[in-house]
Amino acid sequence: MPNLTPRIRVEVYIPIRYQPSYYNSLNWVIEEFTQLRGGCTVNENVGGYYLSRANKVIDDRVDVVYCDFPMDWNKQADRKEVLTYCATLKDFLFENLWEEEILICAYPVSHVREQFEPRLNTNILSVVHNS
Amino acid sequence: METKDTVGPQAPTPEKPAKKHLTDAEFRRHLKNISEWRQKRLAKPHTKDTG
Numbered sequence: 001m002p003n004l005t006p007r008i009r010v011e012v013y014i015p016i017r018y019q020p021s022y023y024n025s026l027n028w029v030i031e032e033f034t035q036l037r038g039g040c041t042v043n044e045n046v047g048g049y050y051l052s053r054a055n056k057v058i059d060d061r062v063d064v065v066y067c068d069f070p071m072d073w074n075k076q077a078d079r080k081e082v083l084t085y086c087a088t089l090k091d092f093l094f095e096n097l098w099e100e101e102i103l104i105c106a107y108p109v110s111h112v113r114e115q116f117e118p119r120l121n122t123n124i125l126s127v128v129h130n131s
Numbered sequence: 132m133e134t135k136d137t138v139g140p141q142a143p144t145p146e147k148p149a150k151k152h153l154t155d156a157e158f159r160r161h162l163k164n165i166s167e168w169r170q171k172r173l174a175k176p177h178t179k180d181t182g
Contacts, residue, residue: 028173035172036161038153069162070155081162088165 004110007068008082012089013103016045016061021096026063029089033067040067073108082106 010033014026026042033040043064052058071078086104093102161168 031173032169036168037158038151070158081159085162085165 001115002112003115005113006072006074007109007111008071008073008078009066009068009105009107009109010082010086010089011064011066011105011107012093013048013062013064013105014093015048015097015099016063017097019098025093025096026065029065029093032089033065037067037069040065068109068111 012029014029015022030040030042043066046062046064048060048062050058050060069082071082073079083106086106090102090104093099093104
């Protein structure tokens with residue numbers, strides 16, 4: 001029987017630019033998430049668009065890196081801790097990238113987990129029970 | 132950056148390297164002291180490009 005395990009997803013949008021600091025920052029976030037949590041996912045070259053002052057739609061592509069922290073959004077302490085973490089990450093990115101705004105999101109997700117060992121052989125259990 | 136293809140011995144097997152187990156307690160401890168942890172564990176952050 002599956003159950004749902006609460007997680008908090010932290011998602012970072014890193015603009016794609018030619019300057020090395022953008023590529024380095026992407027790698028740094030990947031390294032931080034992987035060492036901190038054991039893994040992360042990257043959606044590369046995702047379409048992003050904004051309206052310029054000249055009223056033109058500008059293509060501004062991004063890499064999206066995300067990682068699910070083993071925390072519960074419904075717990076205020078967990079929420080606060082994640083938001084503090086996001087603030088430090090944002091400060092770091094502002095120091096290293098030329099951007100007016102850097103988007104970092106945090107929101108609740110649920111992972112589907114098997115509550116019991118799914119491939120347990122019930123025949124063996126029955127034999128043990130009867131012996 | 133290392134990839135799974137460059138890490139460890141290049142054995143002729145399609146198996147991925149085993150995943151390191153990190154406990155939730157370790158994660159929370161590191162998150163509480165994130166600045167200190169970054170300095171110890173991560174490569175020194177580069178400086179912003181000048182050109």
